[in-house]
Amino acid sequence: MADSPKEHYAYLTFHGAAGEVTGANFLLEIAGKKILVDCGMHQGTASEEDKNWVPFNYDPKEIDILFVTHSHQDHIGKIPKLVRDGFKGVIYSTAPTKDISALMFEDALGLMDDAAQDRNVKPLYEESDIAHALSLWKVIPYHDKIVITDDLSALCYDAGHVLGSSMWEFNFKGKKMLFTGDLGNTPTTLLRNTEVFEEPSFLLMESVYGDRNHPEEDRRDHLMRVIQDTAKEHGTIMIPSFSLERTQEILFDIDQLVRANRIQRMPCFLDSPLASKITEIYKKYPDYLNDEARKLSRAGDPLFSFEGLKIADTRDDSKAINHAPDPKIIIAGSGMMNGGRIVHHAEQHLGDPHATLLLVGYQAAGTLGRVIQSGEKRVNIHDQQYDVRCRVETISGYSGHKGSDQLVAFVDDIKRNIERVFCVMGEQQSETFLAQRLRDQVGVHAEVPNEGDRIELFF
Numbered sequence: 001m002a003d004s005p006k007e008h009y010a011y012l013t014f015h016g017a018a019g020e021v022t023g024a025n026f027l028l029e030i031a032g033k034k035i036l037v038d039c040g041m042h043q044g045t046a047s048e049e050d051k052n053w054v055p056f057n058y059d060p061k062e063i064d065i066l067f068v069t070h071s072h073q074d075h076i077g078k079i080p081k082l083v084r085d086g087f088k089g090v091i092y093s094t095a096p097t098k099d100i101s102a103l104m105f106e107d108a109l110g111l112m113d114d115a116a117q118d119r120n121v122k123p124l125y126e127e128s129d130i131a132h133a134l135s136l137w138k139v140i141p142y143h144d145k146i147v148i149t150d151d152l153s154a155l156c157y158d159a160g161h162v163l164g165s166s167m168w169e170f171n172f173k174g175k176k177m178l179f180t181g182d183l184g185n186t187p188t189t190l191l192r193n194t195e196v197f198e199e200p201s202f203l204l205m206e207s208v209y210g211d212r213n214h215p216e217e218d219r220r221d222h223l224m225r226v227i228q229d230t231a232k233e234h235g236t237i238m239i240p241s242f243s244l245e246r247t248q249e250i251l252f253d254i255d256q257l258v259r260a261n262r263i264q265r266m267p268c269f270l271d272s273p274l275a276s277k278i279t280e281i282y283k284k285y286p287d288y289l290n291d292e293a294r295k296l297s298r299a300g301d302p303l304f305s306f307e308g309l310k311i312a313d314t315r316d317d318s319k320a321i322n323h324a325p326d327p328k329i330i331i332a333g334s335g336m337m338n339g340g341r342i343v344h345h346a347e348q349h350l351g352d353p354h355a356t357l358l359l360v361g362y363q364a365a366g367t368l369g370r371v372i373q374s375g376e377k378r379v380n381i382h383d384q385q386y387d388v389r390c391r392v393e394t395i396s397g398y399s400g401h402k403g404s405d406q407l408v409a410f411v412d413d414i415k416r417n418i419e420r421v422f423c424v425m426g427e428q429q430s431e432t433f434l435a436q437r438l439r440d441q442v443g444v445h446a447e448v449p450n451e452g453d454r455i456e457l458f459f
């Protein structure tokens with residue numbers, strides 16, 4: 001019997017990350033199923049974070065499946081809350097994404113009491129919700145097909161953004177829709193390149209750098225110069241770093257520089273318990289790394305540990321770093337210096353003209369990292385004033401996202417069947433700029449949806 005036309009329609013609703021970077025949460029009603037892609041936290045200013053406590057705009061009990069693209073908080077952070085609010089379906093991701101997500105949930109839980117107290121509300125979830133979420137979670141390798149109904153299947157491709165990161169493709173009645181998640185700044189030192197795949201009809205894509213490109217530079221050379229220059233002056237190199245991907249790339253690059261004798265031997269402290277645990281997961285899944293890293297791993301290179309590397313687990317370990325002789329390297333969270341152990345190192349060394357603060361990631365407005373990056377010579381930390389006399393350096397090459405030209409090229413490669421492109425997961429102006437470029441230069445129908453929009457798609 002032929003299908004009725006009604007059976008060919010699907011509905012896509014943008015429940016977050018439309019006109020903003022964080023809070024990815026997309027609902028696809030298709031083949032009689034309710035499917036979510038990502039369930040992330042809103043991050044940034046206090047008013048953005050307030051949105052995490054707003055109830056879901058759909059009934060979590062009615063959701064059949066949640067597909068997860070990768071383990072950054074803005075893509076996974078509200079999964080335990082979804083479960084707490086009644087979700088009983090299945091969660092799918094790659095194995096590294098599940099393992100890293102478990103660490104991320106625990107870490108966020110540790111910080112959540114304060115956030116909830118400030119707002120006079122209950123925490124978003126508790127320990128038992130994390131365990132429940134993980135019990136519903138199945139892992140699947142790249143390219144393995146998940147059959148959802150006779151007409152609908154799903155599979156994931158490598159996005160090259162962080163370990164285990166995926167794009168999810170849905171095939172319904174022979175037509176395809178792709179959710180990119182975040183797309184990596186391919187090629188990277190550790191990960192495989194973003195995969196190119198068969199042409200989708202509908203594309204929902206990230207737009208973080210939709211309106212700008214990254215400067216071209218050899219980041220490992222730049223890192224080497226900064227380390228050598230500071231070492232000559234017997235100073236301390238402070239690297240505020242995100243726990244996932246950035247830290248492992250920096251460790252890997254330092255490892256390679258040490259092995260090639262391109263920098264002198266000196267102590268390097270990894271002062272972030274979360275980053276240390278995530279690094280163990282990178283070691284557990286060498287098959288998810290690129291050929292070069294995999295080859296080194298097989299040849300016995302531990303990839304992220306080298307002579308001089310010291311792991312600071314406890315607070316006392318962290319404080320003891322102050323007494324270690326210079327030159328030395330300290331890698332500590334948080335990446336934008338708005339908390340975490342990097343702050344007490346900053347208090348120690350910002351005033352030292354022989355020290356260097358090396359910024360390797362995006363610094364959001366209002367964070368201590370951004371204030372120092374913009375050239376402020378006196379900063380306030382814990383209600384005390386500190387002079388900034390150290391060198392301040394930025395390496396932009398470590399960005400984890402594709403720049404604007406790469407995003408355009410990504411769509412150009414797969415444009416043959418494209419009917420509609422939705423630019424999301426970026427600031428409004430970045431999404432708008434990217435959509436314009438895609439229309440003008442690639443000739444596809446690209447648009448910028450608003451939060452709450454429900455769009456009809458014909459398969």
Ligand SMILES: [Zn+2]
Nearest residue numbers: 070072161182
């Ligand atoms: Zn991400």
